[in-house]
Amino acid sequence: DADVTQTPRNRITKTGKRIMLECSQTKxxxxxxxxxxxxxxxxxLIYYSFDVKDINKGEISDGYSVSRQAQAKFSxxxxxxxxxxxxxxxxxxxxxxxxxDTQYFGPGxxxxxx
Amino acid sequence: AQTVTxxxxxxxxxxxxxxxxxxxxxxxxNNYYLFWYKQPPSRQMILVxxxxxxxxxxxxxxxxxxxxxxxxxxxxxxxxxxxxxxTAMYFCASGSGNTGKLIFGQGTTLQVKP
Numbered sequence: 137d138a139d140v141t142q143t144p145r146n147r148i149t150k151t152g153k154r155i156m157l158e159c160s161q162t163k164x165x166x167x168x169x170x171x172x173x174x175x176x177x178x179x180x181l182i183y184y185s186f187d188v189k190d191i192n193k194g195e196i197s198d199g200y201s202v203s204r205q206a207q208a209k210f211s212x213x214x215x216x217x218x219x220x221x222x223x224x225x226x227x228x229x230x231x232x233x234x235x236x237d238t239q240y241f242g243p244g245x246x247x248x249x250x
Numbered sequence: 251a252q253t254v255t256x257x258x259x260x261x262x263x264x265x266x267x268x269x270x271x272x273x274x275x276x277x278x279x280n281n282y283y284l285f286w287y288k289q290p291p292s293r294q295m296i297l298v299x300x301x302x303x304x305x306x307x308x309x310x311x312x313x314x315x316x317x318x319x320x321x322x323x324x325x326x327x328x329x330x331x332x333x334x335x336x337t338a339m340y341f342c343a344s345g346s347g348n349t350g351k352l353i354f355g356q357g358t359t360l361q362v363k364p
């Protein structure tokens with residue numbers, strides 16, 4: 137079984153709808169991250185969390201919110217989806233030692249907002 | 251602010267040949283590390299190689315090696331004996347030694363031709 141899972145894998149929604157992307161991990165990591173990938177821009181950080189009570193904004197947090205329900209679960213919400221939020225979304229996890237711990241990525245969620 | 255730049259949007263190489271992908275970065279942090287990730291058509295993000303900035307020795311992983319020039323803020327990836335399975339998008343990334351946040355370049359699409 138995969139260490140980092142994301143649901144759904146693909147989603148099509150309409151402008152104005154609320155949508156939640158979910159991430160679960162079995163690696164026992166404290167740190168979790170949400171990134172979005174756009175063509176020509178690489179991946180950009182949306183939010184990150186060091187533990188259940190420590191959540192921080194990344195580069196592009198406007199229009200997004202997150203919830204860290206447990207050590208293993210980190211959800212990303214779009215309260216009112218808009219077309220420019222169409223992108224590939226990745227969840228990642230790591231241990232607490234950035235200089236030695238690698239970030240592991242989930243398989244990604246392809247989101248299309250019509 | 252941290253930035254990562256990959257100036258080669260697309261590259262191609264013949265099978266069994268060697269290719270080098272370029273990356274430059276800028277960071278204000280003293281403790282940082284550098285990565286190359288591979289993203290095949292499956293869209294999974296796969297770690298290829300990592301380099302701790304405090305280490306002078308260039309990292310090597312089988313056919314993959316880096317040329318890390320700290321003063322020039324350059325971090326290139328060399329792929330030797332290219333294989334068809336190396337066809338993918340490659341991302342260079344800089345990581346914070348404090349927060350673990352990754353800053354990605356725009357990506358280079360590599361096509362290995364038979």
